[in-house]
Amino acid sequence: MIIEGIAVTMQDVQDLNDFGADRIELCTDMEQDGLTPSTDLIQEAAAHSNIPVNVMIRPHGESFCYSREDMEKMRSSIRTVRECGAAGIVLGCLTDSGTIDEEALAILLDESGDLDVTFHKAFDAVDDQLAALEILMRYPKIKTLLTSGGQGASVNNTATLKELIEIVERHPLTIMPGGGLNTENVSRVMEAPTRDALHFGTGIREGWSYEGRISKQAVLTIKNQVK
Numbered sequence: 001m002i003i004e005g006i007a008v009t010m011q012d013v014q015d016l017n018d019f020g021a022d023r024i025e026l027c028t029d030m031e032q033d034g035l036t037p038s039t040d041l042i043q044e045a046a047a048h049s050n051i052p053v054n055v056m057i058r059p060h061g062e063s064f065c066y067s068r069e070d071m072e073k074m075r076s077s078i079r080t081v082r083e084c085g086a087a088g089i090v091l092g093c094l095t096d097s098g099t100i101d102e103e104a105l106a107i108l109l110d111e112s113g114d115l116d117v118t119f120h121k122a123f124d125a126v127d128d129q130l131a132a133l134e135i136l137m138r139y140p141k142i143k144t145l146l147t148s149g150g151q152g153a154s155v156n157n158t159a160t161l162k163e164l165i166e167i168v169e170r171h172p173l174t175i176m177p178g179g180g181l182n183t184e185n186v187s188r189v190m191e192a193p194t195r196d197a198l199h200f201g202t203g204i205r206e207g208w209s210y211e212g213r214i215s216k217q218a219v220l221t222i223k224n225q226v227k
Contacts, residue, residue, distance in 0.1 A: 001226045002197035004054075004176065005204055005214065006030070008037070013045045013053070015214035020223055024053045025090055025118075025199070030210045032061030033121075036077045043084040052087035054118055057108070064094040064122035066104055078111045088115045090146070092122025099126060100135045109141045118144040121179065124151060133164060137171055144174045146199055153180030155188050162191075182208065183221045190226065198226065 004023040007013045008030060016024050026045050027034035034056045037045075045053045059066070059073045066074065074091070081089055089112060093104040109117065119142050126132040129150065136142055149157030149164065154177045165175045177189045178199025186198065204219050206212030 002176070003219070003222060003226070004178075004197060004199045005219070006034070006199075006201045007045065007053075008210060010041070010044055010048070012214055013049050015216070016219075017050050019214060019216040019219040021051060021219055023051055023087075023197075024049060025056060026053050026086070027056040029061065030201070034058060035061060036074075039080050039084070042081060042086055046084045046086040052116065054088035054090050054116060055081045055086050056120070057081075057089050057091040058120075064092055064125060065096055065101070066093055071104060071107060074108060075111045078108065078115070082113055082115060086115075088117060090118040090120045092120040094122055094125060097127070099128075100132050102135065105139065109139060112141060116144075117142050118146055118176070120146045121148060123147045124149070124179070129160065129164070130167070133167060137168065137173055140172070142173060144176050144197060146176045146178050148179030149177070153185075154178060155180060155185040158189060158191060161189065183218050183225070186222055186225055198222070 002022045005016045005021045007024045007026050026037050028037040029035040035058050036056055042055055057074050057077050059070050091108055093101040095101045119136055124147055148154040149160035161177050174196045176197035176199050181200050182203030202208045204215055206215050
């Protein structure tokens with residue numbers, strides 16, 4: 001079971017390493033649900049973390065639809081991630097009609113090289129999740145899908161999460177539930193048939209806020225629960 005936590009500062013990176021997390025999603029601007037962090041933070045996190053650091057590739061929080069200029073920024077960010085030696089990237093791109101933007105996705109994946117790739121919660125904004133999942137399964141570079149199983153918190157979409165997990169049961173793509181998970185509700189999401197990874201944001205922080213530090217007790221409690 002991979003326990004992934006969001007980091008927005010080097011203190012977060014250090015805490016997630018020290019408290020037993022398995023992987024980091026490195027972001028900034030969480031009030032916009034996570035944007036690409038600075039090159040300095042990417043470089044420092046990659047250099048000092050003993051666990052994998054996957055970097056958010058998202059130039060703005062307006063939507064998951066990207067212009068040609070946006071795409072150039074994203075490609076440049078991916079090159080920066082590779083140069084800094086981070087483990088992977090977290091991305092997602094949709095069309096105006098609420099489907100996976102395969103043209104944009106192919107361009108970004110081509111730039112990714114051998115980086116680990118997670119498709120993020122843009123997936124929860126598509127019109128048809130099952131159709132979108134079938135598309136993502138055609139791209140072997142995408143190793144993980146972060147999803148709440150739809151709009152709202154993952155704990156409210158357990159039936160959909162179970163269905164998604166069952167579909168990929170014999171496929172290398174990992175479904176990683178995330179969105180509103182914390183020590184009090186993670187056991188309900190754990191009822192899904194396969195549990196390979198879980199994603200946590202404020203749910204492992206003091207005061208359940210990005211203004212609070214990562215909580216060692218919260219991380220340990222979750223690790224004990226998933227055993």
